[in-house]
Amino acid sequence: MTDIAATRYRLMIGAASFADARAALGIADLLAQSMASELVGVLMEDTEVTSLFASPGRRIVTIGGSVVAAPSVARLRAALDNDARAFRKALGAIARQHKRAWSVRRQTGELVAGLCKVAGERDLLLLGQAHPSKGVGRVIVIAPPTGVPQRMAGLGRTLAETLRARLATVSLDSDAGADAVGMSWADETELLRWLSRIRAAAVIVDLSAGPFTTVQQLRQVVDVARCPVLVLGLAADRRSGSVAPGDEGRQAE
């Protein structure tokens, strides 16, 4: 179990664009004042995704629901350059406000796997993801099988207050704390299915405690949540080998 408040952590905020990063900056600000001693922003460029923009006639669907021609790779990279500058400016402001060390870097690779790979032993991972539509969702704490640690629950409450959202703690039926949580599902698939159908403001998972422990599972959580995901226990998982190198490849949702 990861004791998140026992010491100061480095917070890694990873996102594929500044729009996604901005969705996580509110949470980053909260964590910067309470538990993060250093802020590291990582703007990930998924080269496999970027390569798809090279296909002639490729189209994308915008957040507003328009089908338009995909920009060229060059324009996409130029947009990412702008995003990187904006990310640096915004994160720097938060870090200066709380007198924290900070940096922003660009990296290539799949977002989840790439960040898990570079995250250090004492890191918290915050995966930024902007929701396609407005509205207030719930802060979801995915309880480990052994029950929700007090500090994880506290973090969930704090996030819910900050985001003015309701807090929901969920688990699998088989978990020890399922009765106390009140919302549980038969297995991970059911839980993910539920998660994909509710409006979430943020999701908190502890990879070291489960029930989701692998990069593949984390990616699934991120894909269905469509909101920022705070990942705890990442370093412990890496030590335990739960995150396998082979998990780094992109899988279809």
Add this chain to the structure above:
Amino acid sequence: MPHPDDAQSVPHGSLRRRVDPAALPFKTTAELESYGGLVGQERAMDAIRLAGRIHHQDFNIFVLGEEGMGRHTAVQALLAKEAAGRPLPDEWAYVNNFDEAYKPRCLRLPPGTAERLKDRMEALVNDLATEIPALFESDDYQTQRHAIEAEYGGQQETAMAEFAERAKEEDVALIRTPVGFMLAAIRDGKVLKPDQYAALDKDEQEKIDDKIARLQEELAQVLRNAPKLERQSRKAIEQLNAHTAERVVSAQMAEIEDDFAGIAQVAAHLAEVRHDMIANAGLFLQASQGGNEGPFPEAVRKYHDHPEFDRYAVNVMVSREDGDTAPVVTEDLPTLDHLTGRIEHVARFGALTTNFTMIRPGALHRANGGYLILDARRVLSEPMAWDALKRCLKSGEIAIRSMGERLGVVSTISLEPDPIPLNVRVALIGERMLYHLLVQLDQDFRDLFKLQADFENAMDSSDEAIVLYARVIGGFAARSKLRPVAADAIAALIEESMRLAEDSQKLSLHVGALGDILREADHYTAEADRTVVAAEDIAEAIQKRERRRSRIRERLQESVQRGKILIDTDGATVGQINGLSVVSIGDYRFGHPSRITARVRLGTGDLVDIEREVEMGGPLHSKGVMILSGYLTATYALDLPFSLQASLVFEQNYGGVDGDSASSAELYALLSALAEIPIAQGLAVTGSVNQLGDVQPIGGVNEKIEGFFETCDARGLTGRQGVLIPAANVDHLMLRDAVVSAARAGKFRIVPVATIDAGIEILTGVAAGARGPDGLFPDASVNGRVEARLRGFAERRRAFGRDVVQDGDRGSA
């Protein structure tokens, strides 16, 4: 040297009327029943009472009279008495117009209601600012809200999730990119790369392309549906908010609505307030977000002070809480704003803004339903005030229009408040001149001010009136907390009052002037450590008052004594006479002798008034001089052309002269010059004259006599000195004791004169002369010599004319 004898002079007893203290039925005013009203003003009082009682419109009143006559006090007292019999008028307040904020609505409220409504609305806002946030924080509300958000949010999430599942079933991956969603084909669980796609045959590529195109449209449809769901969610939440707010607002407002149930206007306003509060419950939530900032706990914070809650305020324009009768309002500074009220502005972010809470009442609002007392001169001298007052009285309502708005010089947000119906009786207090100017020049004035209260300057001095007058003085002393006034002091004051009235048969109604003397006398009484104001105190007050104001008079007398101003008080001179004039400095007047000279010669009938020629003579003086011409032409040498060239002048007059009171003196000088008979210089003359030679009364007779007496007294009284006054002025004599004493000692005489003939005889010691049966004046008489001189002028003129004609004939031949 000619001089009048005792038989010709006014008897000593008539030089100053004495009031016998022993004849007064009290020793001091402490014994008298105080009289608070005004005496001798029954006509004016009746008019004011009528103005106070009559209910018909436009019976406003103009109270005219001179300063210091107690007009303000009387109007205030009489109208207050009338007001006591009138019901307490309604109260007025402005409230927000929720449809058109720039047109605030006025509420007419029963007495004692406005402040209560205001307090209730403030308490309502304070309560709701606490209760609405609490209700919105409650689990009940939050659960309902989250249920709505979950319902609509879930619909969108489900649509997205189901789309993702559908796409996956069709081997298509939904990929988030920095610029949107991309759909890509999947082969063997992995996204098909561009080169792998290119390696596919065309049919397969087309299948993939068709599938992706179809799914793209489906995804677009799902994403386009999101805003619609959001709108539905917002609407549902707004309905929940309204329902939630309605519960608490209705519960709170029910009590207020019950409290004011009988007032239709208030009920209608409260209904609008309720609707607005429910629709704008967010205001109360925002107000509470300040939390517990500041020194006061949440429960005692005054939210109604916050500008955002102004919309629910009640701006009380007029409250009758402190009164129990109709109002009697006096506005000492009747500017436009002070009369009709004003709309204030505050600067916010560099712009001037306002709202209905910044409407301030004016005197018309406060006096509505009662009486408004204004000083006419002040109203007329304040820009736009008179116009605004008339407009309000004519329209019967108070409409607030600022000066800037009227002039169009201010361009900022302003208001058009509902006009407030006006029912007021206005009493304007002013001078007679203002009244007559307004009557003459302002048609509206006659329509709007149908009543006039004309204050008398003086009243008859019968014995009863004197006692009543004494009671008025006693009442004044008591109200002013002065010492009781002794009977001899009252007698002295009454004598002074007669002098102020310039009539020994009248009492002045200038109570202000007498009050000033009495208060000063009371001061001297106090200094002397006595308990009753005595005659000597009154005398001291009068004497010191005279001394304080007599600097210029003394300087003039000094100039006379030092020979700078040429005045003869002895001997006799042809064509020269002592005229008398009155100098007025504020409310102080004193008499002063002036030398008048006349010169004559042959001419064509011109009587030159040098004062008029140099524009130093007023119209009345010019009129007087022209009358002399009429007298001369109608009295002498009627059968011959008037062939006189004469000039008249007030010597050493550098300040102008007006009035005709010196016309008799000028005529005497002319007659002296024509008859070549000297005039006694120990005498001075005052009085006007008509074309028939009758001497007519003039004003300021006492001051004129005293002015010449002072000059003579300074040089030493000879017994041949005195003043000729019109006989009609004898009743006006209230001379100072010094003059009376000198007259009693035979050293100075006051001689009444009724005609020019009588006057010229006294001045020259030569008979005036009357036409005999032959139609001629006696040769040695003044008139005979005047006529002979004028005939001589006429003959010489005729002879001169004949000579000129003959010279002309010779020249032409």
